[in-house]
Amino acid sequence: MMGDIGPEGQKSISSKKVVLIGCGALGTNIANLLVRAGVGELLLVDRDFVEIDNLHRQVLFSERDIGESKSETAAAILRSINSEVSIKSLIKDMMSSNIAEMVKGYDLIMDGTDNIPARMVINDYAVKEDVPWVYGGVLGTGGMVMNITGEGPCLRCLLPELPEQGDIPTCETMGVLNTVPAITAAVQVTEALKILMGKDHMKGLLQFDIWKNEFNLHEFRKDPKCECCGKREFVYLNEDNEEVVTQLCDGSIQIVPSGTSEADLKLIAGKLKGVENMKVNPFRLEFEVEGKKVTIFKDRRVIIKGAGDKGIARSIYSKFLGL
Numbered sequence: 001m002m003g004d005i006g007p008e009g010q011k012s013i014s015s016k017k018v019v020l021i022g023c024g025a026l027g028t029n030i031a032n033l034l035v036r037a038g039v040g041e042l043l044l045v046d047r048d049f050v051e052i053d054n055l056h057r058q059v060l061f062s063e064r065d066i067g068e069s070k071s072e073t074a075a076a077i078l079r080s081i082n083s084e085v086s087i088k089s090l091i092k093d094m095m096s097s098n099i100a101e102m103v104k105g106y107d108l109i110m111d112g113t114d115n116i117p118a119r120m121v122i123n124d125y126a127v128k129e130d131v132p133w134v135y136g137g138v139l140g141t142g143g144m145v146m147n148i149t150g151e152g153p154c155l156r157c158l159l160p161e162l163p164e165q166g167d168i169p170t171c172e173t174m175g176v177l178n179t180v181p182a183i184t185a186a187v188q189v190t191e192a193l194k195i196l197m198g199k200d201h202m203k204g205l206l207q208f209d210i211w212k213n214e215f216n217l218h219e220f221r222k223d224p225k226c227e228c229c230g231k232r233e234f235v236y237l238n239e240d241n242e243e244v245v246t247q248l249c250d251g252s253i254q255i256v257p258s259g260t261s262e263a264d265l266k267l268i269a270g271k272l273k274g275v276e277n278m279k280v281n282p283f284r285l286e287f288e289v290e291g292k293k294v295t296i297f298k299d300r301r302v303i304i305k306g307a308g309d310k311g312i313a314r315s316i317y318s319k320f321l322g323l
């Protein structure tokens with residue numbers, strides 16, 4: 001019945017495939033709206049598991065889901081919402097070495113990530129392969145949305161260099177009001193529907209603060225000197241994934257070893273000594289050591305909570321995992 005969509009628009013939406021990177025606050029809101037809008041296919045990609053302090057803003061999860069995979073839990077709920085949508089899920093950390101295999105064949109990429117390096121990988125891939133993507137960011141009481149479709153600037157036109165870690169506030173230092181991801185995702189999905197229907201969509205960066213009731217659409221031009229869309233040098237995509245150590249939004253340190261082999265978690269569990277509260281299942285191994293909580297995933301990724309800095313995390317990693 002919506003004049004701007006109509007039966008033809010709905011048909012077009014239902015024939016399209018969308019991939020969503022990140023299934024947290026933005027991602028669950030985005031997935032909910034896209035599935036109810038009846039996209040043809042939705043692939044959910046997320047590396048994390050549900051925690052209790054996610055529940056105020058991550059709308060598809062409940063208390064009984066704590067400890068479960070975000071992408072798989074969300075996929076199950078979404079299938080019960082609209083069985084006509086083909087819903088797929090991956091428990092994976094999207095990075096330069098695997099984005100192509102995840103995203104290939106999809107018509108649109110939705111950003112539900114929580115960090116700038118991940119968005120730069122998406123931006124490089126999307127510009128290189130000419131796939132549209134919808135950027136979304138949230139922090140405190142503010143949000144931002146931008147369409148990157150090749151016509152206008154890309155994310156690197158706005159942000160030529162990565163900010164130093166610690167220079168920008170994070171959701172850990174500032175928190176997120178739960179209405180912010182909801183409104184940000186609603187704007188992202190509205191733009192997604194326009195893009196999927198091939199209609200005119202928002203140009204520029206929409207920035208808002210819903211506490212102060214400020215909404216601004218900033219216009220940006222393509223930077224002809226932009227390394228990504230101007231010079232077509234895709235540095236984030238070409239980065240080799242030796243071993244990547246990053247500080248996550250909640251202060252945890254994540255270590256991602258190179259290669260694609262999988263870990264035998266039960267074997268590792270059997271060898272650990274001097275650790276407490278060990279839990280193991282086929283997907284992950286958890287234990288506590290020296291007051292830090294260590295989680296190892298099947299793809300050999302390790303998250304260390306409470307390590308404080310990368311050096312301490314690195315030393316726990318080598319000490320207990322011999323890697």
Ligand SMILES: [Zn+2]
Nearest residue numbers: 154157226229
């Ligand atoms: Zn650019």
